Structures are given as structure tokens and as C-alpha cells.
Amino acid sequence: MENSFWILNNESEDYSALDKSIDAEYLIVGAGLTGLHTAYLLSDISSNIVIVDANKVGSGSSGRNTGKVTSSHGLIYDYISQKYGDKSSKLYYEANEEGLRLIKDIVQKYNIDCNFETVPNYIFTTEDEGLEEIKKEYKVCERLGIPYEYLNNIEGFPIKIKGALKLDNQAQFDSKKYMNKLAQIICEKGVSIYENTPVLGLDTDKDEYIAKVNGDNKIKAKTVIIASSNPWHDSLGLYFSKEQAYRSYLTLSKLNKPIAKGMYINVEKP
Structure with a gap:
């Protein structure tokens, strides 16, 4: 099985890729459970929140978990x-x-x-x-x-x-089904979501961050929140040296009687 049960059984909306430079108060990188919840909570105090994801909403570890x-x-x-x-x-x-x-x-x-x-x-x-x-x-x-x-x-x-x-x-719960709906909710609250928009670099200019995305496009933001599965901005944390790969296996069985x-x-x- 090339994809998770959650992703295979839930159709999600398509959000466009970012094709221009924009400004934001909050830039959240990663549209999984962490990023979506962060945007949901921040939407009570800000109307200028942007989420970008290198792939699609909930397509990373949040859509491949145990529920x-x-x-x-x-x-x-x-x-x-x-x-x-x-x-x-x-x-x-x-x-x-x-x-x-x-x-x-x-x-x-x-x-x-x-x-x-x-x-x-x-x-x-x-x-x-x-x-x-x-x-x-x-x-x-x-x-x-x-x-x-x-x-x-x-x-x-x-x-x-x-x-x-x-x-x-x-x-x-079904994590992907939940995230699909949560993404709709936060968009209705004014949050902008861009899929297929990887962040290629992060610089600072005075009191702003400048995130490089598709092509020559940039996102200027007062605050950047890294909500991706793996940290893409190292900032000398040497996170790549601390990451480990794991593989999990799934078995499916018919039982003679139900489990509690x-x-x-x-x-x-x-």
C-alpha cells in the first residue's frame, strides 16, 4: 500500500500553489495537525495568517498516523x-x-x-x-x-x-477526515492555505522574515512558525544529525470474537 488508509479513503479540496509574493503577519509552514490547529487558535487574534505546505493538507505524518x-x-x-x-x-x-x-x-x-x-x-x-x-x-x-x-x-x-x-x-479518529474539515473552517475564518509551496530558504530583514518559495516569490512575515514533520530551517540546530528513520508494519486479521x-x-x- 503506497499511501495511508486515511489519505486513500478521504478526498480533500485542492488549494492552489502560491504564484506571487505576499505579506503575512503569521506564516505557518506545514499543513498538518500542528499547523492547522495553530492557525485555528491564531485566527482569533489575527486576520493575516498564511499556511504553506510542500505537498497537500494532511499528506505528511499527520495523515499517516495511528489515529x-x-x-x-x-x-x-x-x-x-x-x-x-x-x-x-x-x-x-x-x-x-x-x-x-x-x-x-x-x-x-x-x-x-x-x-x-x-x-x-x-x-x-x-x-x-x-x-x-x-x-x-x-x-x-x-x-x-x-x-x-x-x-x-x-x-x-x-x-x-x-x-x-x-x-x-x-x-x-480519522485524522485526514478531521484535517480536511478543519482546513475549511480556518479558511472561512480568513486563513490562506497554499499547497505545493515548499519553503526553499529563510532570511531576515530588520524585524521581518523573508521566506523563499516557488520561483522568485517571497513571503514576508512578522512571525514564522515551523510546523513541519522535519525542521526545514536548521538555524545551526543540526537537526538532520538527530533524525532517525523508522518503519512500521501493519497486519489485518479476522477474529473469532471482538476485542474489547x-x-x-x-x-x-x-
């Missing part, structure tokens, strides 16, 4: 607490919960048909070593007030497990 909207990203909270402290770990949880509420509120406010569904998220293990990691994660979350539930088994789950963590009130509704991820790799 999970969750604050439960594997065993993350013990790791953050050890490296950055409890305050940062709790802030990570609160920020993700706020993002989940934002998407839910937008879906309800605009009645977006994107298969949005509230379900629990489970982290489980089938190994003794993984069980110790889960117990450590649970103790940290209990200390921070993150409402994980510790389980010895998952009812309706066909895999025998050693233990699991459950986080209620998480969500899943929810999202599941195991501790072990793979």
Missing part, C-alpha cells in the same frame, strides 16, 4: 520525571490532555464527521521485565496524580498479559 488522540504514549512519565523532573512530567500530561480537549471541542462545535470516539488506552506487557517497568510507571503517575489504573488482566482481550495500565477518556474496545500498545519492542 490516536491520547496522553498515554508508552512508558513516558517515568522517563520524563527522571530526566527533567516531576514538574515537567506533569506538564507533559496536562498539555496532552489540553490538546485532546481542543480536538474534542472542535469536533463537537462544528459537528465534524471524522469517526471521533472516546475510548480507553492500554499499555500492556507479556513479560516479567515489562511488568517491572509498568509498576515503576504506575508509581510515578500515582505520585503525580495522573489517573492511570493498574490491571492484572484486560477483560475481552485475547492476549495473556502480565499487567497493564489503563487511561480512560482518550480518543481515536480501546487502543493498545505493548511495552516490548516489537
Whole structure:
């Protein structure tokens, strides 16, 4: 399969490529979930917002994800607490919960048909070593007030497990269908979207940024927000040296009986 399920099953509007030089208060590079939400929030305070994308709306990592909207990203909270402290770990949880509420509120406010569904998220293990990691994660979350539930088994789950963590009130949705509608909403709020418009360079001139795009065209902007999957403006951050390539595999099966509704991820790799 050359493309994701979300992209293959959702037709989106076509937005023209930028064919002239323009000015903007805010330039957002990347028309995925981050860029579209940023424009949505900024549209309350500005009427001059431009989004450009090298391809199409939601055609990058945002249109090729698992469709999970969750604050439960594997065993993350013990790791953050050890490296950055409890305050940062709790802030990570609160920020993700706020993002989940934002998407839910937008879906309800605009009645977006994107298969949005509230379900629990489970982290489980089938190994003794993984069980110790889960117990450590649970103790940290209990200390921070993150409402994980510790389980010895998952009812309706066909895999025998050693233990699991459950986080209620998480969500899943069709991310591309959601982004298609969100793009329409922000355009109605005055945001301009240009597809097939890669940024080829970024310079500064006094208190403005100048982004080079198609041909000799430029976008002058007071503020530039990089919302692309990979940073295209390095600014000596040497991001290219920190990126890693991953490959994921998908299997499809018919089951003898349904699995308990929810999202599941195991501790072990793979």
C-alpha cells in the first residue's frame, strides 16, 4: 500500500500553489495537525495568517498516523520525571490532555464527521521485565496524580498479559477526515492555505522574515512558525544529525470474537 488508509479513503479540496509574493503577519509552514490547529487558535487574534505546505493538507505524518488522540504514549512519565523532573512530567500530561480537549471541542462545535470516539488506552506487557517497568510507571503517575489504573488482566482481550495500565477518556479518529474539515473552517475564518509551496530558504530583514518559495516569490512575515514533520530551517540546530528513520508494519486479521474496545500498545519492542 503506497499511501495511508486515511489519505486513500478521504478526498480533500485542492488549494492552489502560491504564484506571487505576499505579506503575512503569521506564516505557518506545514499543513498538518500542528499547523492547522495553530492557525485555528491564531485566527482569533489575527486576520493575516498564511499556511504553506510542500505537498497537500494532511499528506505528511499527520495523515499517516495511528489515529490516536491520547496522553498515554508508552512508558513516558517515568522517563520524563527522571530526566527533567516531576514538574515537567506533569506538564507533559496536562498539555496532552489540553490538546485532546481542543480536538474534542472542535469536533463537537462544528459537528465534524471524522469517526471521533472516546475510548480507553492500554499499555500492556507479556513479560516479567515489562511488568517491572509498568509498576515503576504506575508509581510515578500515582505520585503525580495522573489517573492511570493498574490491571492484572484486560477483560475481552485475547492476549495473556502480565499487567497493564489503563487511561480512560482518550480518543481515536480519522485524522485526514478531521484535517480536511478543519482546513475549511480556518479558511472561512480568513486563513490562506497554499499547497505545493515548499519553503526553499529563510532570511531576515530588520524585524521581518523573508521566506523563499516557488520561483522568485517571497513571503514576508512578522512571525514564522515551523510546523513541519522535519525542521526545514536548521538555524545551526543540526537537526538532520538527530533524525532517525523508522518503519512500521501493519497486519489485518479476522477474529473469532471482538476485542474489547480501546487502543493498545505493548511495552516490548516489537
